[in-house]
Amino acid sequence: xxxDDDRDERAAMNRRRFxxxxxxxxxxxxxxxxxxxxxxxxxxxxxxxxxxxxxxxNASFSFVQISDSHIGFTKAPNPDVAGTLKAALARxxxxxxxxxxxLHTGDLTHxxxxxxxxxxxxxxxxxNTRRAFFVPGEHDVIGDNGxxxxxxxxxxxxxxxxxxxxxxGVHFVALVNVLNLKGGGLGWxxxxxxxxxxxxxxxxxxxxxxxxxxxxxxWSLYPAWGWGTDDAGEALTMLRRFGSVTVLNGHIxxxxxxxxxxxxxxxxxxxxxxxxxxxxxxxxxPLKEVPPGQLAxxxxxxxxxxxxxxxxxxxxxETLS
Numbered sequence: 001x002x003x004d005d006d007r008d009e010r011a012a013m014n015r016r017r018f019x020x021x022x023x024x025x026x027x028x029x030x031x032x033x034x035x036x037x038x039x040x041x042x043x044x045x046x047x048x049x050x051x052x053x054x055x056x057x058n059a060s061f062s063f064v065q066i067s068d069s070h071i072g073f074t075k076a077p078n079p080d081v082a083g084t085l086k087a088a089l090a091r092x093x094x095x096x097x098x099x100x101x102x103l104h105t106g107d108l109t110h111x112x113x114x115x116x117x118x119x120x121x122x123x124x125x126x127x128n129t130r131r132a133f134f135v136p137g138e139h140d141v142i143g144d145n146g147x148x149x150x151x152x153x154x155x156x157x158x159x160x161x162x163x164x165x166x167x168x169g170v171h172f173v174a175l176v177n178v179l180n181l182k183g184g185g186l187g188w189x190x191x192x193x194x195x196x197x198x199x200x201x202x203x204x205x206x207x208x209x210x211x212x213x214x215x216x217x218x219w220s221l222y223p224a225w226g227w228g229t230d231d232a233g234e235a236l237t238m239l240r241r242f243g244s245v246t247v248l249n250g251h252i253x254x255x256x257x258x259x260x261x262x263x264x265x266x267x268x269x270x271x272x273x274x275x276x277x278x279x280x281x282x283x284x285x286p287l288k289e290v291p292p293g294q295l296a297x298x299x300x301x302x303x304x305x306x307x308x309x310x311x312x313x314x315x316x317x318e319t320l321s
Contacts, residue, residue, distance in 0.1 A: 061168050062305040064092050064099045064129075065213070067250030068270035070139065071119045072110035077290040081110075081272040082119055088271045088301050089127040099303065100167065102129045105250035105268060106137030106178065106215030108153070112144065117152050136161070137215040137251065138178040138185075145179060162193050164200050171204055173197065175214040177229045185226025187216030194234050201238055209244040211304075216251045219258055219265050222278035227252050239263060246304075252284070254298075266302070274298035 069085040078084060092099065102124070109116035124132050134153040136146050150161050155174070157163035164173045175197070177187035189197075204210070212218065218232040229235075239245045245263040253270035254277065273295075274287040290298060 062097065062099045062303055063101050063103060063167075065103045065105060065248050065268055065302040065304065066092075066271055067105040067215075067268040068107040068137065068253055068272055069104070069120060070107055070110045070270065070272035072113060072116040073272055073286075075286065076288040077286060077295055078273045082123065084296075084299055085120075085271045086123055088299070089123060089129075091301060093128040095303070098128060098130075101131040101133060102127075103213050103248065104132060104134045105213050105248060106135050107139045107250060107270075108134065108137070108149070110139050112140055112142040112148060114148065117148060121152060133165075133172070133174060133213075135174050135176060135213060135215055136178055138181065141178055146176075158196060160190075160193055160196070162196060170209045170211055173200065173210065173212045175212060175218075175235070177214050177216045177218075177232075181226070182230040184223060186223060187214070187218075187226075187229035187232070189229060189231050189235060194231065194238075197235055198238055201242075204242070206241050207243055209246075210239060210242045211246045211248065212239070213248040215249060217249050217256075217265065217267060218247050219260075221252065221256060221258075221267070225278065225284045227278065227284070236260075236263060248302075248304075252278075253287075255300075268302055269298065269300035271299055271301070 066085075066088055070081050071085065073081050092102070104124075108120045133155070134149075136149045136153075140146060140149040146161065150156075154161050155163040155165075161176045162174055164171065166172070175189060175193065177189050180188050180190065182188050201210075212235075214229070216229050217227055218229050218235065220232075221227040240261060240263065243262055247263060247265045248268065249265075250268050250270070252267050253273065253275040254267065255269060256265075256267045256278070258265045274290065275284050276287050287298070
C-alpha cells in the first residue's frame with residue numbers, strides 16, 4: 001500500500017469513528033417551563049437519560065427540531081454536512097420514545113439546487129420520523145423566490161407558504177420570514193402574512209398552547225448581523241394574549257434564548273456548522289476555527305415534549321458529540 005492509499009484509509013477510519021460518535025453519544029440540557037420560568041438540568045449518559053425520561057413521563061407527545069442542514073456546503077469546518085444530518089436523524093431514530101414528528105426550521109440546502117433538495121428529501125424519508133414539517137431559510141429561496149422549496153416541502157395551505165396545524169391540543173404556526181429581506185438582511189413577514197396570522201389566531205382560546213416556528217429569529221437578537229425580523233413586533237403583539245407561546249427558529253447555528261412574559265424564544269444549533277456568538281468577529285458565517293475533534297459538540301438536535309392539561313413544554317438540547 002502506498003502512502004496515499006494509507007492516508008486515505010486512515011481518513012476513512014477517522015470519519016467512520018467521528019460519525020459513530022455523533023450518532024450514539026451526547027450531552028445537553030433538559031429545559032422545563034412552568035408559568036414562564038425556565039429550569040435546567042444537565043444531561044449526559046444513560047443515567048441522565050433515565051432522569052430525563054422520568055421528568056417527562058407525563059408528556060402527552062414530543063417532537064424534534066433540526067435546523068440549518070446546509071446540504072451542498074463542502075468547506076471548513078464540515079465538508080460532510082450530509083453525513084452529520086444523517087447522524088442527527090439516526091440519533092432521533094434511536095430515541096426510546098419516538099417523536100410524533102420533526103420540524104426543520106430552514107436552510108435545508110446551501111444553494112437551493114435540485115440535487116441538494118433531493119438529498120434532504122431522501123435522508124428525511126429514510127428516517128423513522130412519521131411526519132416532517134418545513135419552513136424555508138434564505139439559502140432555500142435563491143434564484144427562484146422559493147419555488148423549488150415550496151413545490152417539494154411546502155404545505156400548500158396558503159399562496160405565501162405559511163401555514164398552521166393542530167396536534168393534541170397545541171396549535172403550531174409556520175411562518176416564512178426569508179423573502180423580501182430588509183436592510184441588513186433582517187427577516188420580513190409582510191402585511192399579507194400578518195393578516196393571515198391574525199385570522200388564524202382569532203378563534204383560538206387564550207389557553208391554547210402555541211408553538212411558532214420560523215427560520216430567522218422573531219426577536220432582535222443581533223440586528224447588525226441580520227439576526228432578527230423587522231416586523232416581528234406585530235406578530236408578537238397578536239401572540240401575547242396566549243398563556244403559553246414557544247417560538248423556535250434556526251439561522252444563527254447556536255443556542256440562544258429569551259423569555260418575555262409568556263413568550264419563550266429558542267434558537268437551535270445547526271446540523272452542519274457553527275457560527276460565531278453575536279458580535280464576536282467581523283460578521284456571521286461558518287466558524288472555521290473549531291478545535292480538532294470538537295465539531296460535533298457544536299452541532300445538535302432539540303426534542304420538545306408537551307404536558308397535557310398544563311402549560312409546560314420541556315426542551316432537551318442534545319449535541320452530536
